[in-house]
Amino acid sequence: MHRLIKRGLMFGNLIEVASPVLVERYNRALKHLTGKVTGLTDFHIDISGYSPEIGDELGDHLYLNHNGVNRQFILLTTEQKSAPLLNAKFSTSRGILKQFITENEPQLFALTARDAVAGELVNSVFSVSDPKRLFDIRKVEIEADTTQGTLRDADELAGMVDRFKGEEDAWFDDVLIADMITLAKRTGDVTRNPVRLKHMVFQQDNFWTAHFGGLYVFRGLAHPAVIARGDKDALGKLPIKYMFDFRDRNQIAKFFEYNALVEPIVKARGIDASAILRQKMDFIVVDAAQEAGVDLTGATRRDIRALARNHAEQLPPEYHGLRALVNWAESDGPWPKINSDHPAYFYSLRAADTPDKDLVNMLLAELAPKDVRQLFICHKESFYGAYATWSETKKSYVADFLDREYQVDKAGARAALFGHDAPMEEPVSAARDDLIARVGPWGAVRR
Incomplete structure (x- = not known):
């Protein structure tokens, strides 16, 4: 792969981590998420904070992506939004991370000025040992905070401020005031400079996954299907009506056509x-x-x-x-x-x-x-x-x-x-819709 690496066609646009301060922050986040640390003094990271050098060092290139689901991430800088995602297991992961960073860029810029932000793309599935489990993935939420719990402390401090302003005797509550001062030393003035990340939820209707040899799951379309790179029969029975693999060229072509x-x-x-x-x-x-x-x-x-x-x-x-x-x-x-x-x-x-x-x-x-x-x-x-x-x-x-x-x-x-200058889809005729409703979009397809 040396030709690709030399030309920036592989591991291109990664973010270099070389300063002792950033390495120390990365190690705090890595310890927080995985219980591990790196002995490297310089390395490169992708949009999720994964480093191929650290993967080699630990002998585990899924150290931030256990079982290939619920990918964890470490943000040292908002510049990571332009980096690729290596070892992707789901086609949606990089887009989710990029949108999260972009939508929260001012807040993340403030947080990463003092600490690393660690988090996870959370869904309801922790293992996909069975292909059926993929269909339990409906949405992905992002959980994130600094390694020192800045956001958690900021929420707690904001609640204390509300109490202080709203309770009649709060001015005389020395314990409350002391706790507010202690938290404010870590979070800053949350009344003037509130730092909160948007609560973001992403639907997972149509996606590719590297699991099971590579699967394309299209369940959010008028005519849903799963398309497997390998043998579809090896997947067993899935909770979707139509399953194809790359040998089913005619059925895939019709799937494309009927869904425009x-x-x-x-x-x-x-x-x-x-x-x-x-x-x-x-x-x-x-x-x-x-x-x-x-x-x-x-x-x-x-x-x-x-x-x-x-x-x-x-x-x-x-x-x-x-x-x-x-x-x-x-x-x-x-x-x-x-x-x-x-x-x-x-x-x-x-x-x-x-x-x-x-x-x-x-x-x-x-x-x-x-x-x-x-x-x-x-x-x-x-x-x-x-x-x-x-x-x-x-x-x-x-x-x-x-x-x-x-x-x-x-x-x-x-x-x-x-690129597209104008929409090219032709409206599907009502007659064809009626025919599809009666016989199914791909006719009699064997599972």
Whole structure:
């Protein structure tokens, strides 16, 4: 992975912790949460405060994420909001942490000026040893305080102030006054500078989890389903009507359609569809070249396309399907009939503009894994797993491409690939709704 780390494509944007003061605060929080401490004098942390160096030191990379649920966090600075989340077990965790920091930034800035803030993403499940337990996760709440209990003390002091102002004889209560003075030394003046974090609750309707080989849970849609990366039968019976795995291409395509979750790239507005499809074709050529043992060291885009021209007959059907789409878009060629059985089908789609577009793009990235750029952007865990299996020549090419083409303008690249100028969903007809209600959206599907 050294190529990725060197180019900032792995462990990029982590926050360095090098000052003795911050290390000491981190250790207080780590001791408070886990009973452990680190002997390192400098390390890097992600948005949750997890450090890969400390994970190596402790021999436990889930030291802040026991059993992969109820992730704990340590905040040393509000700058952590821009850091990635490593070893993610749920797709929603980073968004929850980022929103928590953003919504409470002034308060957290004041708190972290003197201490670390430690907390936990709390739900009703402490173990997911059985897939059914995932469906007990309905919402996530955030519990947080400084290691010295500043927020707890501030709430207690605020209650004392209310008593002092409201009770007739409070002026003569020496014990109450002494307790207020003691707490105020730790919290400051809570009447003039109240420090309270917003109580935040996040619904967990649709999400991806790394548990059980990777599952996409869509239960907050009109037509809910679970989509498994591995064998769906190994999950047993789940409390949801429809279960698919990646072999069920037709059913997944219908699931996308009935929930209006995707749109064809060639029909999307405000993007250069041909350029996006051509880049996908290049990645497919790179994958085929790896299989054929072709050396891609230093290969340019022109070299890749020359390779495609010279070996067109040996390229997989994904390439030819996308080429037909490009021919239609650029040259008024015939509309290619690419249905869900065609290997190019999921390469031809992107998420529609819905609240679940990031999750849908994540799923599409796994359904079209040869598009390494989308895999890297939308599903880094899957990208790193695939990267480890590639030949050295493909690793080198992909790392160079992402460094050269993506790192220089991440926001621009994401906007060009996944941005939306206008909603693309067509309203579902009442007739189709009636049909779905009678026979179910995917027909007779075996569990």
